Amino acid sequence: MVETIVLVGNPNVGKSVIFGRLTGTYAVVSNYPGTTVDISRGAMTLAGRRYEVIDTPGTDALLPSSEDEQVTRDVIMRVRPAAVIQVADAKNLRRALLLTFELIECGVPLILALNMHDEAVSRGIRIDAPRLENILGVPVIATIGITGEGIPELKKRLPHARHGNFNATYPPEIERLLTETAAGFGAPAPCARAAAAMLVSGDRTVFRYVAGALPDGFIGRLERKVADFVRPPRLLIFETKNMYAAQITGEVITSQGTPAESRLARLGALCMRPFPGYLIVLAVLFIMYEFVGVFAAGTLVNLLENHLFGRYVIPLAGTLINGAIPSEIVREFLMGPYGLVSMALTYAAAIVLPVVAAFFLFFGLLEDSGYLPRLSVMLDRLFRTFGLNGKAVLPMVLGLGCGTMAALGTRILETRKERLLALLLLSLTIPCSAQLGIILGLLAGLSWQAGLIWFVSITGSLVAVGAAANRVLPGHRSPFILEIPPLRRPDFGNVVTKVKMRLVWYVREAVPLFALGTAILFFSDKLHMLSVLERVARPVVVSAMGLPAQVTPTFILGFLRRDYGAAGLFVMAQDGLLDARQVVVSAVAITLFIPCVAQCFVVIREQGMKIAIALFAFVIIYAIGYSSLLNMVLKTFHPLILAPLGRG
Amino acid sequence: MKTKGMIDIEEALGILRGFIEKNKNTRTLVEETLSKNVAGGILSELVNGGFAVLGTDTVTLTPKGEEIARDVTRRHRLAERLLADVIELPEGEIDPAACEFEHILSPEVTDAICTLLGHPRMCPHGSRIPPGPCCGQAQASTASIVTSLEQVEAGEKVRVAYIVTSEHPHLHKLLSIGLVPGTEITLHQKAPSYIIKAGETQIALDREVAAHIYVRRR
Numbered sequence: 001m002v003e004t005i006v007l008v009g010n011p012n013v014g015k016s017v018i019f020g021r022l023t024g025t026y027a028v029v030s031n032y033p034g035t036t037v038d039i040s041r042g043a044m045t046l047a048g049r050r051y052e053v054i055d056t057p058g059t060d061a062l063l064p065s066s067e068d069e070q071v072t073r074d075v076i077m078r079v080r081p082a083a084v085i086q087v088a089d090a091k092n093l094r095r096a097l098l099l100t101f102e103l104i105e106c107g108v109p110l111i112l113a114l115n116m117h118d119e120a121v122s123r124g125i126r127i128d129a130p131r132l133e134n135i136l137g138v139p140v141i142a143t144i145g146i147t148g149e150g151i152p153e154l155k156k157r158l159p160h161a162r163h164g165n166f167n168a169t170y171p172p173e174i175e176r177l178l179t180e181t182a183a184g185f186g187a188p189a190p191c192a193r194a195a196a197a198m199l200v201s202g203d204r205t206v207f208r209y210v211a212g213a214l215p216d217g218f219i220g221r222l223e224r225k226v227a228d229f230v231r232p233p234r235l236l237i238f239e240t241k242n243m244y245a246a247q248i249t250g251e252v253i254t255s256q257g258t259p260a261e262s263r264l265a266r267l268g269a270l271c272m273r274p275f276p277g278y279l280i281v282l283a284v285l286f287i288m289y290e291f292v293g294v295f296a297a298g299t300l301v302n303l304l305e306n307h308l309f310g311r312y313v314i315p316l317a318g319t320l321i322n323g324a325i326p327s328e329i330v331r332e333f334l335m336g337p338y339g340l341v342s343m344a345l346t347y348a349a350a351i352v353l354p355v356v357a358a359f360f361l362f363f364g365l366l367e368d369s370g371y372l373p374r375l376s377v378m379l380d381r382l383f384r385t386f387g388l389n390g391k392a393v394l395p396m397v398l399g400l401g402c403g404t405m406a407a408l409g410t411r412i413l414e415t416r417k418e419r420l421l422a423l424l425l426l427s428l429t430i431p432c433s434a435q436l437g438i439i440l441g442l443l444a445g446l447s448w449q450a451g452l453i454w455f456v457s458i459t460g461s462l463v464a465v466g467a468a469a470n471r472v473l474p475g476h477r478s479p480f481i482l483e484i485p486p487l488r489r490p491d492f493g494n495v496v497t498k499v500k501m502r503l504v505w506y507v508r509e510a511v512p513l514f515a516l517g518t519a520i521l522f523f524s525d526k527l528h529m530l531s532v533l534e535r536v537a538r539p540v541v542v543s544a545m546g547l548p549a550q551v552t553p554t555f556i557l558g559f560l561r562r563d564y565g566a567a568g569l570f571v572m573a574q575d576g577l578l579d580a581r582q583v584v585v586s587a588v589a590i591t592l593f594i595p596c597v598a599q600c601f602v603v604i605r606e607q608g609m610k611i612a613i614a615l616f617a618f619v620i621i622y623a624i625g626y627s628s629l630l631n632m633v634l635k636t637f638h639p640l641i642l643a644p645l646g647r648g
Numbered sequence: 649m650k651t652k653g654m655i656d657i658e659e660a661l662g663i664l665r666g667f668i669e670k671n672k673n674t675r676t677l678v679e680e681t682l683s684k685n686v687a688g689g690i691l692s693e694l695v696n697g698g699f700a701v702l703g704t705d706t707v708t709l710t711p712k713g714e715e716i717a718r719d720v721t722r723r724h725r726l727a728e729r730l731l732a733d734v735i736e737l738p739e740g741e742i743d744p745a746a747c748e749f750e751h752i753l754s755p756e757v758t759d760a761i762c763t764l765l766g767h768p769r770m771c772p773h774g775s776r777i778p779p780g781p782c783c784g785q786a787q788a789s790t791a792s793i794v795t796s797l798e799q800v801e802a803g804e805k806v807r808v809a810y811i812v813t814s815e816h817p818h819l820h821k822l823l824s825i826g827l828v829p830g831t832e833i834t835l836h837q838k839a840p841s842y843i844i845k846a847g848e849t850q851i852a853l854d855r856e857v858a859a860h861i862y863v864r865r866r
Contacts, residue, residue: 060824091848095826123848227670231773234820242828272852274839377841377852389854390841480841480854481821 004052004079005044005158008072008103009087010095011058012485014115016040017145017494018087019055022155039071046155051082060095062102063198063234068412070205076108077191077209083161084108085154090120090127090142093253097245100136104164106191110138111161113154117142119486128252135248137165146491170240174200174233177225184218200226201234268487271374281378284371288362296358297437298444304350317341338525344518347567348511352434356506359401359433360499368490368498372397373482380480386466387421387473388413389480395422399430402506403562403595406430407602417475420611423603424469427595428619429462431562438566439587442573450584457588457630465622509598517557517564524553544628545589546635547582548572554586555593562596581634585627592623655751660686660694661717662724662750664707669775678707719758722778724750725771726761732772733765733794733809733864742772755780766795766862770812793865797835797842797858805834806863819860825851827861 005022009015023042040055056075057068064070076084084103088096093114103110114120114127133140139157143150170178181196191209198206199222226233271280318335325331335342366372372394380390392413399406403426410422431439443451470477524530533556534541534549541547541555550572558565569586572578578586594600594616604612660682667673667681682690691707694700699713709717727749731737737745753761759782762768767783770776794809808831811822827833827846836843842853853861 060821089848092826094847095824095849098824098826125848235774238823239828242823242826269836269843272841272843273837277840373852377843380841380852380854384854390852479819479857480852481819481825481857482852483825484843484850484852486850 002050002052003082004054006075006079006081006084007053007055007087008076008084008099009058009115010060010089010092010099012483013058013087013089013096014145015058015087016055018085018113018115018143018151018154019053020497021145021148021151023053039075046158054079054081059099061099062106062194063201063203064205076103076106081108083158084110085113085158085161086110087113087115087143087145090114090117091123091125093127094245094249097248098241100138100164101166101168101241101244102194104136104138104166105168105194105197107163107194108191109161110164111154111158112136112138112140113150114140114142115145117150118144118147124255126254128254132248132252135166135251138162146494168241168244171236173229174236174240177233180225181222184222185214197237201237202226202232264487264489268370268374268484271371271487272377272484277374277378281375284366284375288359291362292355292358292433293437293440297355297434297441300354300358301351301437301441304354305346309346309350314342314346333519333522336522338518338522340515340518340522343521344511344514347564348507348514351438351567352510352564353503353507355434355437356402356432357499357503360502360506361495363398363401364495364498364502365490366397368488368495370485370487373484374487376480376482377484384477385470386425386463387470387477388418388466389477391480391482392418392422395426396430399426399432400436401433402502403427403430403432404509404598404602405502405505407595407599407606410606414478415476417473418477420473420607420615421466421469423606424615424618425462425466427599427603427615428465428592428622429458431458431566431591435562435566435591438570439591442566442570442583442587445573446580446583450580453584453630453634454587454591457626458591461592461622461626513596513598514564521553521557540624540628544624544631545585546631547586547589548577550577551586555590558590558593559597559600562590564596565590565593581631584634585631588630589623589627592619592626594619594623656686656690657694657697657699658716658720658751659747660690661699661709661713662720664694664700664709665714665717665721666775668708673706673708675702675705675707718778719755720750722780723753723758725775725777726758726765726768727753728771728773729765729768729777729794730761733862764793766793766799768794768812768862770810772810794862795865797844797853797861797863798855800835800863800865802835802837804865805832806865807832809862809864811862812860819857822857822861825849827851833863 007015007019007022019040019042022044024044039057042053042055044051044053054075056072059069059072061069062073062076064073075081086096086100086103088100096112100110100112112132114129120127127142129140129142139160139162141150141154141157143154145151169175177200178193178196181199182192185192185195195206195209204219229236271277321331321334321341325334332339334340337343366375375397376390376393378390379393383389383392383396392410394412395406395409398409406426407423410419410426413419413422439454440451443454521530524533530553534552537552538549541552542549551569554565554568554572556565557568566587569578569583569590573583595603600612600616603615607615663682663685664673664678667678679691691700694713695702698710699716701708701710724746727746728742731742731745731749732739759780762780762782767779768777769779797806800806808827808829810829811819811827825846826849831846833844833846836845836850838858842855842858844851844853
């Protein structure tokens with residue numbers, strides 16, 4: 001059996017970089033607290049033995065307060081790893097120690113890595129590692145994840161990971177309570193003392209690990225005992241640990257004053273002041289628009305689609321296929337109007353990929369520099385109007401890249417209500433980068449008023465639906481508490497690896513759907529299903545929304561991939577099938593319309609079938625209703641609003 | 649000066665109210681505790697005086713009893729806060745001292761203490777302090793020694809006195825980040841979010857969270 005090594009640590013301590021150093025393959029490395037939602041696994045060979053290495057989400061305590069932390073505890077208590085590597089921020093030893101105590105209490109073989117050692121030294125913090133090792137009874141190694149310093153030493157001493165001999169002694173009444181609780185488990189449970197501490201702290205999920213061993217009425221008796229305490233045991237336990245942590249920190253750390261604030265630190269602070277913070281937000285958004293919307297979706301797509309693909313790839317593929325394949329139908333399947341090469345490959349490689357790659361590159365830079373949490377600070381108040389807090393900035397901005405990835409990212413939000421609200425707004429109003437790029441291109445062919453109508457429609461829907469849903473949905477917004485990491489110069493290699501990982505994920509997830517979508521369209525067209533569908537949807541599409549019947553397949557495509565559908569509209573507009581009003585209405589409709597199938601799957605997985613169906617039904621009805629209304633308004637005031645007509 | 653009888657009644661009403669808060673106001677338990685801690689037969693005195701009513705198995709307060717009980721509780725818990733946060737009495741001595749205090753504080757002095765402490769909402773043990781007339785006006789007095797972070801000016805250096813976690817389970821997160829009583833923090837800014845720095849950790853908070861963090865000016 002392959003033995004397991006688990007990486008544990010507070011958020012934002014460089015755990016994922018250490019993981020990459022150990023396994024050779026990177027996880028998504030991030031500067032934003034709590035991004036590693038899914039655990040990453042990798043393999044490592046040490047002295048001829050193979051180990052599985054698991055990277056867990058950042059956690060402050062084994063007593064979980066979020067789903068992320070739940071995952072971390074589950075890995076530790078269920079997997080019973082051969083060794084746990086705790087990665088600590090050397091600048092913040094006291095906070096790390098609180099987690100160390102819990103890990104020691106759990107009885108896992110432990111090794112402590114004091115990471116970002118260089119940053120601590122530059123701030124005049126020196127840690128006496130041998131002394132700390134002596135106190136805790138586990139190996140302590142200073143590391144710098146980014147440069148790899150200390151990693152060989154960490155690997156070398158990994159087999160010496162030990163249980164640790166540090167024991168926190170709680171006040172006598174707590175000790176008694178813990179002993180009684182642990183004794184009540186009936187059978188000896190793994191990490192009995194730790195489990196008892198979690199139980200008396202009010203945690204009920206720890207049962208999973210001691211379940212079956214609990215006699216009847218155990219919880220009731222425990223709750224009565226806990227209620228007899230004047231101050232909650234949870235607090236007493238925490239205070240004891242904190243006292244030990246402060247004591248040990250004082251013993252092993254020598255601080256030599258604080259050096260002058262660096263320029264980056266000053267910039268980091270400025271990013272959070274109203275002035276110039278909001279200007280910086282606007283500048284960042286503008287640069288993103290220029291880079292992703294203008295450069296990637298305009299220049300780059302034009303270059304790839306019209307020149308590379310239009311002049312060389314497609315004609316060449318056409319010649320090859322015509323020469324090699326005798327069957328007419330197969331040829332059409334590959335090169336026809338709904339062809340696998342002519343449509344799916346062109347869309348995927350020439351239109352969507354450059355836009356998404358540009359977005360991920362930009363997002364990666366924002367993430368690695370530590371700007372994203374600062375963006376959260378600036379936008380917290382705005383997000384509050386629709387029941388979310390600044391933390392939701394991360395999934396929402398990520399949604400401008402890929403909605404599916406963003407929907408997965410909603411897990412970092414703390415309450416059920418927040419997760420549901422974020423999923424709803426992501427599904428309804430946030431266009432992904434490829435879709436956004438194409439829509440901007442589509443609208444750029446018209447007047448600026450057209451762009452404004454689209455923008456106001458989408459942001460208006462975001463705020464109105466968000467605020468309304470916030471009132472209707474039960475539950476609470478969690479308080480906004482967010483750790484702000486220092487602003488750093490992004491490590492380019494790190495960003496590139498991240499972009500690469502995200503792109504690989506995206507291509508794997510998107511390209512098969514592109515191919516599937518094209519195949520469905522091809523067969524529907526051959527079986528004359530498209531015309532049937534167009535006829536069925538006619539009353540809504542033609543009468544209410546005022547669009548030509550041919551856009552119906554585009555909306556179906558939009559369900560398979562949002563960007564794919566928008567690209568279809570783009571081609572129709574190029575061919576002169578849509579007038580100005582129709583371009584605006586269809587652009588609004590496809591943005592609001594139901595997200596792609598992959599994102600729908602995530603919504604179902606996160607919220608369950610019932611809620612997901614209600615959410616989709618709302619999105620469809622809202623999209624159709626709003627577009628029809630917009631159509632009516634535009635029809636009436638058409639000459640006024642969309643004055644310079646006929647350019648589309 | 650209050651009579652011994654009146655002090656006993658106040659004491660008993662305070663205890664009874666605490667039991668009602670915790671939903672432990674069964675008749676047997678109340679009777680046993682009161683006669684042990686206050687005086688034998690005090691429960692029937694409460695009933696005869698129109699302060700309490702006996703149910704089938706429970707004891708509850710009448711409006712008249714509740715009014716006195718609420719005042720006693722407020723005085724007791726404010727006294728606890730004063731003794732814990734300002735006078736910094738060791739933990740074991742807080743409760744007995746507060747029991748003496750609660751009977752001698754006049755309404756004016758009570759409100760003055762409440763203002764001095766920044767209108768706290770919770771006693772050191774996490775029980776709710778009934779708000780008084782001074783809290784309604786919520787006048788942020790500069791004379792407060794302990795005040796909520798909301799009332800601190802940007803740039804000030806303060807120490808965490810306590811965090812009211814009982815209303816918001818999520819606030820336990822502040823503890824695990826390391827924001828525990830005694831921690832020295834600097835408030836960097838208040839808008840658009842509160843930014844505080846504790847050691848090498850920088851934390852952003854919204855105003856509601858800041859209102860739950862009580863700090864002591866140095």
